[in-house]
Amino acid sequence: xxxxxxxxxxxxxxxxxxxxxxxxxxxxxxxxxxxxxxxxxxxxxxxxxxxxxxxxxxxxxxxxxxxxxxxxxxxxxxxxxxxxxxxxxxxxxxxxxxxxxxxxxxxxxxxxxxxxxxxxxxxxxxxxxxxxxxxxxxxxxxxxxxxxxxxxxxxxxxxxxxxxxxxxxxxxxxxxxxxxxxxxxxxxxxxxxxxxxxxxxxxxxxxxxxxxxxxxxxxxxxxxxxxxxxxxxxxxxxxxxxxxxxxxxxxxxxxxxxxxxxxxxxxxxxxxxxxxxxxxxxxxx
Amino acid sequence: xxxxxxxxxxxxxxxxxxxxxxxxxxxxxxxxxxxxxxxxxxxxxxxxxxxxxxxxxxxxxxxxxxxxxxxxxxxxxxxxxxxxxxxxxxxxxxxxxxxxxxxxxxxxxxxxxxxxxxxxxxxxxxxxxxxxxxxxxxxxxxxxxxxxxxxxxxxxxxxxxxxxxxxxxxxxxxxxxxxxxxxxxxxxxxxxxxxxxxxxxxxxxxxxxxxxxxxxxxxxxxxxxxxxxxxxxxxxxxxxxxxxxxxxxxxxxxxxxxxxxxxxxxxxxxxxxxxxxxxxxxxxxxxxxxxxxxxxxxxxxxxxxxxxxxxxxxxxxxxxxxxxxxxxxxxxxxxxxxxxxxxxxxxxxx
Amino acid sequence: xxxxxxxxxxxxxxxxxxxxxxxxxxxxxxxxxxxxxxxxxxxxxxxxxxxxxxxxxxxxxxxxxxxxxxxxxxxxxxxxxxxxxxxxxxxxxxxxxxxxxxxxxxxxxxxxxxxxxxxxxxxxxxxxxxxxxxxxxxxxxxxxxxxxxxxxxxxxxxxxxxxxxxxxxxxxxxxxxxxxxxxxxxxxxxxxxxxxxxxxxxxxxxxxxxxxxxxxxxxxxxxxxxxxxxxxxxxxxxxxxxxxxxxxxxxxxxxxxxxxxxxx
Numbered sequence: 001x002x003x004x005x006x007x008x009x010x011x012x013x014x015x016x017x018x019x020x021x022x023x024x025x026x027x028x029x030x031x032x033x034x035x036x037x038x039x040x041x042x043x044x045x046x047x048x049x050x051x052x053x054x055x056x057x058x059x060x061x062x063x064x065x066x067x068x069x070x071x072x073x074x075x076x077x078x079x080x081x082x083x084x085x086x087x088x089x090x091x092x093x094x095x096x097x098x099x100x101x102x103x104x105x106x107x108x109x110x111x112x113x114x115x116x117x118x119x120x121x122x123x124x125x126x127x128x129x130x131x132x133x134x135x136x137x138x139x140x141x142x143x144x145x146x147x148x149x150x151x152x153x154x155x156x157x158x159x160x161x162x163x164x165x166x167x168x169x170x171x172x173x174x175x176x177x178x179x180x181x182x183x184x185x186x187x188x189x190x191x192x193x194x195x196x197x198x199x200x201x202x203x204x205x206x207x208x209x210x211x212x213x214x215x216x217x218x219x220x221x222x223x224x225x226x227x228x229x230x231x232x233x234x235x236x237x238x239x240x241x242x243x244x245x246x247x248x249x250x251x252x253x254x255x256x257x258x259x260x261x262x263x264x265x266x267x268x269x270x271x272x273x274x275x276x277x278x279x280x281x282x283x284x285x
Numbered sequence: 286x287x288x289x290x291x292x293x294x295x296x297x298x299x300x301x302x303x304x305x306x307x308x309x310x311x312x313x314x315x316x317x318x319x320x321x322x323x324x325x326x327x328x329x330x331x332x333x334x335x336x337x338x339x340x341x342x343x344x345x346x347x348x349x350x351x352x353x354x355x356x357x358x359x360x361x362x363x364x365x366x367x368x369x370x371x372x373x374x375x376x377x378x379x380x381x382x383x384x385x386x387x388x389x390x391x392x393x394x395x396x397x398x399x400x401x402x403x404x405x406x407x408x409x410x411x412x413x414x415x416x417x418x419x420x421x422x423x424x425x426x427x428x429x430x431x432x433x434x435x436x437x438x439x440x441x442x443x444x445x446x447x448x449x450x451x452x453x454x455x456x457x458x459x460x461x462x463x464x465x466x467x468x469x470x471x472x473x474x475x476x477x478x479x480x481x482x483x484x485x486x487x488x489x490x491x492x493x494x495x496x497x498x499x500x501x502x503x504x505x506x507x508x509x510x511x512x513x514x515x516x517x518x519x520x521x522x523x524x525x526x527x528x529x530x531x532x533x534x535x536x537x538x539x540x541x542x543x544x545x546x547x548x549x550x551x552x553x554x555x556x557x558x559x560x561x562x563x564x565x566x567x568x569x570x571x572x573x574x575x576x577x578x579x580x581x582x583x584x585x586x587x588x589x590x591x592x593x594x595x596x597x598x599x600x601x602x603x604x605x606x607x608x609x610x611x612x613x614x615x616x617x618x619x620x621x622x623x624x625x626x627x628x629x630x631x632x633x634x635x
Numbered sequence: 636x637x638x639x640x641x642x643x644x645x646x647x648x649x650x651x652x653x654x655x656x657x658x659x660x661x662x663x664x665x666x667x668x669x670x671x672x673x674x675x676x677x678x679x680x681x682x683x684x685x686x687x688x689x690x691x692x693x694x695x696x697x698x699x700x701x702x703x704x705x706x707x708x709x710x711x712x713x714x715x716x717x718x719x720x721x722x723x724x725x726x727x728x729x730x731x732x733x734x735x736x737x738x739x740x741x742x743x744x745x746x747x748x749x750x751x752x753x754x755x756x757x758x759x760x761x762x763x764x765x766x767x768x769x770x771x772x773x774x775x776x777x778x779x780x781x782x783x784x785x786x787x788x789x790x791x792x793x794x795x796x797x798x799x800x801x802x803x804x805x806x807x808x809x810x811x812x813x814x815x816x817x818x819x820x821x822x823x824x825x826x827x828x829x830x831x832x833x834x835x836x837x838x839x840x841x842x843x844x845x846x847x848x849x850x851x852x853x854x855x856x857x858x859x860x861x862x863x864x865x866x867x868x869x870x871x872x873x874x875x876x877x878x879x880x881x882x883x884x885x886x887x888x889x890x891x892x893x894x895x896x897x898x899x
Contacts, residue, residue, distance in 0.1 A: 114876070
């Protein structure tokens with residue numbers, strides 16, 4: 001049991017099966033998708049093999065530019081809001097006793113696992129005229145009559161924040177729960193109030209994981225696909241929605257594939273950025 | 286040929302040399318301590334013996350049979366690990382009987398053997414408890430019992446007592462030694478604690494920088510260290526540098542100091558005298574006689590059971606230890622004369 | 636932070652997170668067809684509907700078949716890979732590990748589209764098997780990460796101790812490694828199961844028009860008007876997730892599973 005390198009075929013046998021599965025069902029599909037993105041789109045929902053950059057050239061359309069800019073804008077906005085709430089929340093959570101953390105973690109996991117469909121449905125109900133919050137507001141006399149608050153930009157933003165919140169808590173949980181409790185304590189004994197300690201000590205100490213989490217949530221938001229359709233208007237459709245729309249309803253697979261490749265490279269670049277940030281922090285230790 | 290032979294063993298990890306040409310012979314039934322600072326290679330040597338590491342060069346022979354290529358699981362040795370490595374998912378009894386179970390022993394045999402071994406380590410009646418319910422000292426005993434379950438030819442222990450508090454550790458050292466004597470089993474313990482080595486060992490192997498520095502019975506090593514490292518590592522030692530003069534003398538600041546034995550060094554070559562603190566005798570200033578050096582008291586520690594006097598002598602810090610009954614009447618700043626009895630002075634080449 | 640301020644803050648956040656779920660739970664109890672809150676003529680009739688109406692029951696069955704088998708397949712792919720990477724240091728092992736992490740970090744629509752073109756080319760588009768395999772690959776990350784955490788928690792000296800007592804590699808695996816990672820296998824399976832149950836876009840793109848899962852069924856129904864059955868599904872899913880993660884927390888170390896240091 002001491003050798004750290006596999007010797008002979010029997011030792012390598014266990015890795016062959018996962019390797020085959022991942023290559024066949026993950027790498028190959030990506031390869032095909034990459035190929036399709038260069039194919040030629042034929043009227044009527046078909047495509048034929050070929051090599052052209054026409055699908056990528058469509059990125060220059062104002063249509064694509066608008067969708068991309070809107071996706072980036074709402075993803076960044078939701079990521080910033082979510083981090084601003086989830087970071088102090090996770091910090092408070094990790095300062096609780098371990099047993100007391102568990103119900104919160106179970107709740108966060110349960111919400112995280114919820115389908116985007118269900119979250120979209122729940123929010124559209126909550127913001128609806130008949131069953132929503134506006135009834136409460138109307139009852140309190142703040143507005144004359146209950147009204148529908150969805151679909152709207154605000155509803156979509158709210159939904160995205162809701163979707164991203166549990167994910168963010170889970171990303172921030174490891175670095176925050178590993179934070180040495182003596183660091184805030186030291187700051188307290190030096191006379192800083194809890195709030196000052198949080199902003200002057202905790203936030204700077206965890207700058208790198210915080211930035212990493214921001215990027216991860218941003219990429220996560222880019223992937224939101226159902227909420228824009230349920231809570232937003234057509235002008236609120238994100239790139240993810242357009243990709244599936246092109247693939248399924250417009251039957252333009254080559255263009256959908258080209259957009260997916262673009263979105264993937266874009267996401268990978270940002271994920272790579274978080275790794276570089278994380279790596280530099282490791283090196284500095 | 287009975288016993289363990291380590292035949293010119295070397296081990297490298299990439300660029301790092303963990304063992305350099307280790308050549309040792311251990312007769313059967315001895316208690317051996319591998320002693321040295323961390324990183325000296327002692328644990329690697331033990332792991333090579335256990336078969337957990339393969340030596341880069343050299344051979345391991347047990348009772349005359351070359352076992353270098355025998356994998357660990359066929360060597361039939363018992364080993365206690367630094368972390369104890371008890372199986373967290375098994376009960377105490379199942380831990381002890383693990384080796385018997387994979388050899389296909391039936392439940393009754395396993396049960397009987399576990400009880401027997403628990404009695405041997407003075408921990409009866411806990412066979413059905415989970416490991417998590419035991420204290421640190423009890424886990425220690427279970428690990429020892431488990432390693433002995435297969436009647437091994439060699440009993441190996443890697444820093445076995447390091448997790449225990451000081452008091453329990455001392456008690457376990459005595460107990461381990463008594464157990465070994467009762468069973469007569471060849472035992473090798475790795476430790477960085479020289480007190481532990483002196484308490485338990487028949488033979489101490491002092492290691493440093495991947496090499497064996499000295500091998501011998503504990504008292505022999507204590508009294509006659511072969512170099513400054515051994516002198517310093519085993520117990521506390523005073524080292525006074527000087528220049529070789531006569532057959533057995535050294536000149537320290539122009540004063541002749543005689544050692545116990547001829548040192549065989551060339552006249553004028555650099556050397557040092559090593560002397561144990563309890564051998565240094567403190568006299569009032571003005572005392573005359575051979576092997577005496579002037580000194581000044583810098584600090585006195587009355588520790589109850591002993592008195593430690595720190596001194597400045599020949600531009601060095603020196604320590605003298607006496608019993609309270611023989612305490613000289615000295616205070617900080619007093620000038621004194623130190624007597625270094627020739628029999629206690631070991632001359633070491635520098 | 637000051638204790639009462641902290642409790643207030645955490646309470647508000649939890650309330651915000653729970654609010655849509657509470658409204659949905661209320662809506663699910665409506666006696667009539669309409670979604671009203673507070674519910675009118677409270678009745679559990681829509682709960683019966685989920686388990687009686689053939690179309691909903693069919694979607695439920697599809698979802699369960701896909702979730703149970705894809706989680707099992709994900710586990711079967713993840714376990715040998717996690718073990719291999721833990722046991723040996725090889726470049727290709729780590730590369731495969733990275734590949735196993737990838738599906739979960741990219742926006743899901745990308746992976747979904749990859750599956751769509753792949754299954755179309757392979758001729759299995761629209762088959763439930765394709766959905767199962769796709770979900771297994773898509774969620775392989777979860778068991779991979781939990782099992783790796785479990786393996787990393789095993790003290791190497793424990794393995795060596797078993798070796799010195801005469802255990803060869805298969806015996807060590809059977810008697811030490813397997814029992815020690817079992818809780819992590821179970822939680823890895825549970826994570827993959829719950830997420831597969833809730834997954835929409837991959838299932839939709841791979842076989843959305845032939846194999847209707849619960850999320851697909853809800854989304855399709857959304858277009859034709861809301862019914863309280865959707866709220867019932869949401870409530871059932873939330874309860875199921877709370878139950879499963881609660882069980883993991885009860886029998887395992889949930890904070891450690893999520894990245895805190897282990898207790899000792």
